[in-house]
Amino acid sequence: MKVVVAPGDGIGPEVIAPAVDVLKIFHPEWEYSQVYLGYECWKRTGDPLSQTTRSALKEADLILFGAITTPPDPAYKSVILTIRKELDLYANLRPVFGSGFDILIVRENTEGLYSGIEWEEKDRACTIRLVTEEGSRRIARFASSCARRRRRHLTIGNKANILKSDVFFVRICQEEAEKIDVSVDKKYIDALVLDVLQHPERYDVIVTTNIFGDILSDAAAYLEGGLGMLPSANIGKDHALFEPVHGSAPDIAGKGIANPIAAIRCISLLLKYAQERENAKIVEAAIQKVLADGIKTPDLGGKAGTKEVGEAVIKEIIRM
Numbered sequence: 001m002k003v004v005v006a007p008g009d010g011i012g013p014e015v016i017a018p019a020v021d022v023l024k025i026f027h028p029e030w031e032y033s034q035v036y037l038g039y040e041c042w043k044r045t046g047d048p049l050s051q052t053t054r055s056a057l058k059e060a061d062l063i064l065f066g067a068i069t070t071p072p073d074p075a076y077k078s079v080i081l082t083i084r085k086e087l088d089l090y091a092n093l094r095p096v097f098g099s100g101f102d103i104l105i106v107r108e109n110t111e112g113l114y115s116g117i118e119w120e121e122k123d124r125a126c127t128i129r130l131v132t133e134e135g136s137r138r139i140a141r142f143a144s145s146c147a148r149r150r151r152r153h154l155t156i157g158n159k160a161n162i163l164k165s166d167v168f169f170v171r172i173c174q175e176e177a178e179k180i181d182v183s184v185d186k187k188y189i190d191a192l193v194l195d196v197l198q199h200p201e202r203y204d205v206i207v208t209t210n211i212f213g214d215i216l217s218d219a220a221a222y223l224e225g226g227l228g229m230l231p232s233a234n235i236g237k238d239h240a241l242f243e244p245v246h247g248s249a250p251d252i253a254g255k256g257i258a259n260p261i262a263a264i265r266c267i268s269l270l271l272k273y274a275q276e277r278e279n280a281k282i283v284e285a286a287i288q289k290v291l292a293d294g295i296k297t298p299d300l301g302g303k304a305g306t307k308e309v310g311e312a313v314i315k316e317i318i319r320m
């Protein structure tokens, strides 16, 4: 397997280092390489995502991505959005679980309000929210088949009371869920965000459009103690990219205190994707043990640093 690692900016490299160490315990034989992209790369070269980097990403079997800082460039096009589009990583999976709840947020990852169809005029600016049949059907199918392997329930996060594009999206999601006998309910996204926080046990798989999934999953991070905890998988037909949900956190970068758990959990998702369920479970169990032992970074109320948490997880994995 070819693994390409893109550490990125800010805390990206700090949290990706222990994640790579964890993966290498299971797969020292895989081929690892690194690419540079993002803000630091833009400052050095004027290009945040070079052609060479794009080709390397396209040739990878698995991509591990840290986080990048958005450069202050008016002509800037989001690097992660570009990668998601170029590799057609249409499903963004964001699991959120804890005691008594286990939710999988499935976010459409290539269109919606993040289609990139936008322009500025003299006195107004416009962003098109594009929802296509093909885009909706494939994410609906993906989410429904996830639900079928879980508790067979799909919640469609939407704003169909206001947006025609969501009337369309909901209809397609319902059709796809019915085909494989998954029960469905529809919830308006604003109320859904609150309900997920108050009653997380009510949810199994939640499918939603791009921006709603972005907001819902950051909010749901609250259930696990913050952004430092949540991993994500960006899945397409031919490619897969794993990244923590959080960004480059410039406010704590360079201090050695970033929580590496989201990044390490990306390895658990990656192993699951590679059909190594047992190994994926070992990573998660090691994380749980380390947290139970109180080895935590300051965002979780602890005193440990990034390295200490990473090393503790590695020690547990080796012991298991």
Ligand code: NAI
Residues within 6 Å of the ligand: 011, 015, 066, 067, 068, 069, 070, 071, 080, 227, 228, 229, 243, 245, 246, 247, 248, 249, 250, 251, 252, 257, 258, 259, 260, 262, 297, 299
């Ligand atoms: P952020 O997720 O980087 O940080 C938000 C807050 O959460 C900060 O207070 C930060 O310290 C904290 N936090 C995040 N990850 C943490 C971790 N692992 N451990 C401890 N605390 C953590 O979001 P923000 O501040 O809105 O954006 C910062 C930069 O990151 C911006 O340039 C933004 O565009 C970029 N960004 C990049 C993403 C990506 O590469 N996929 C995703 C989100 C933001």
Ligand code: MG
Residues within 6 Å of the ligand: 214, 215, 218, 245
């Ligand atoms: Mg986000």
